[in-house]
Amino acid sequence: MMDKVHDDILDENKKIFDIVKKHYKEYFIYAIKRKWLEIPDELPYKEIGFGYLKKVDNRNISFDSEKEYLRWVLENAPFHLYKSLSYMEYPEAVGGAHQKKILKREMAFDIDVHRVKKCTHKDDNWICKYCLEEAKHQAFILIDEFLIPDFGLSKNDLKIVFSGNRGYHIYIKPQDEDIKNIIEHWDRYQRRYFIEYIMGKNLNLNYVGxxxxxxxxxxxxxxxxxxxxxxxxxxxxxxxxxxxxxxxxxxxxxxxxxNRLELDEKVMEDDIRLLRVVGSLHGYTGFRVKEIKYNSLEYFNPLNHAVFSKFNKEYYSIKINQKIDSLRIDDKLYTSRSKEIPVSVLLFLFGHNVDFEILD
Ligand SMILES: [Zn+2]
Known part of the structure; x- marks a missing residue:
């Protein structure tokens, strides 16, 4: 009897997994056609990683050509997709920076915020407009209070990407090739010094700059x-x-x-760090990892604007078997009692390990 119940649960999980994968594939077909999916520059020197149920199940992958990379993405439809920030001589080598041989490295900050006081959810991993607002607020602090005034960068030297969850990736891409070249050749100690300045770690009260x-x-x-x-x-x-x-x-x-910024220091420091590919989906939320221009950031609301619009149009009948925090996507509210949900909500529930069934 118990075995039978166990098998039924496995079958149900498999069924949901296949449906989720079908929708990821559907997204990638569209995203590649519309050129939303980032082709990491100097692709053969970049390491690619991906995952389904865990963030990174696999890494040490590389592609010689754009065509090969895109075909692989379409075929595998990963729920999490990453590229290395570093350019490497041997991106597919197993091991650390020593084996892979780092040539240079992109500079990026990772803002990843926690639940805030005003949050409407109990689950720390859930999402609502308040924590998303906080993430955006921190992006503005980093850009407007540090990168632009202290480092002489302009907004055109920055690439702002919504992470797909509660955060932003801020890339520094100076338009001036010489400056870009200098900072991309910084070693991990120089990058560490840079982020420690921003976190105020080496602030000296005898000499405040x-x-x-x-x-x-x-x-x-x-x-x-x-x-x-x-x-x-x-x-x-x-x-x-x-x-x-x-x-x-x-x-x-x-x-x-x-203490205003929640920055992941490893994303700045670590030589072999991977970061999400722009234009992929975030496997926990199903939201798009989406580039946002500085001038649109103020109006950007991920709960509406980071959702692939087709995912709000197709519905599933479901039964949720546990209590969940409410979720607002595309201005509609979903709760444990919801019986009809769009694909966008299905992907979110799946990514958050919620126990639910799809009814035929
Ligand atoms: Zn929240």
Whole structure:
């Protein structure tokens, strides 16, 4: 009897997996036709990785030609698809940077936010407009408060990509070839220094540079303190003379300013790091990994705009066998009691391991 029940569950899982895969394939056919799918530049030097149920089941793959790569994507319709940030002499070699021989590396930040206080869901892995807003807010902080003012980059030097979940990938692609060449040849220690600057890790209160001074002063309300601090680089001297109350005000403003970004440091540092291919789908949500122009970012709402529109048009009859947080996609609300769901919701439930059945 138990074996029979077990087999039925396996059959149901297989049935759902096949349906999900069919829709990923349907998406890739369309995405390749519309040229949404990124062809990593200098493709033969890039490592490709992919996964279905786990993020990366396989890596160390490479393709000599665009045609071969696209044919492979169509054939396999991966739920998670990655390319290396590094250009490598031997991308298919198994092992680390030493075996693969790193030639140069793209620069990218990975913003990946957690649940925020206002979130409407209990499940940490779920998604709602509030955590998505926070992710976007952090993208703006990184771009407007760091990359543009402190590094002299312009918005045309950046490529902004919605990660498909609760985050953004911000690539630095300077239009000036010489600058691009310099930063793409930074080694992991230089990249580490760069991200530590942005996270405020090497902030020295005896010598506060102009970028950090500007950012922290924006967070200090007391005008008198702000005035004093704006006149010198040596903040330690001023802080030491303050009473406890003022001292705490300043120190907490510093901490709050430093802790606004949730950046995955490995994505900047690690030589063999993989990042999602632009134009693929995120296997946990079914959302598009989508490039967004700086000027459209403000209006971008992933719950509407990162969903492949065809996925909102075909419906399945289902029964959900567990309690789930509610989910709003394309301005419609879905709950444990929903009986008709579009493909977009089906992919999300599947990606979040929700126990449900598809009724015939
Ligand atoms: Zn949320």
């Amino acid at each position: 102009s970028g950090w001074r500007r950012r922290i002063l924006n967070n200090i309300k007391n005008k008198q303190i702000r005035n004093q601090l704006s006149k010198t680089r040596n903040w330690r001297q001023i802080i030491d003379k303050k009473n406890e109350n003022d001292k705490n005000k300043i120190l907490s403003a510093i901490e709050n300013t430093k």
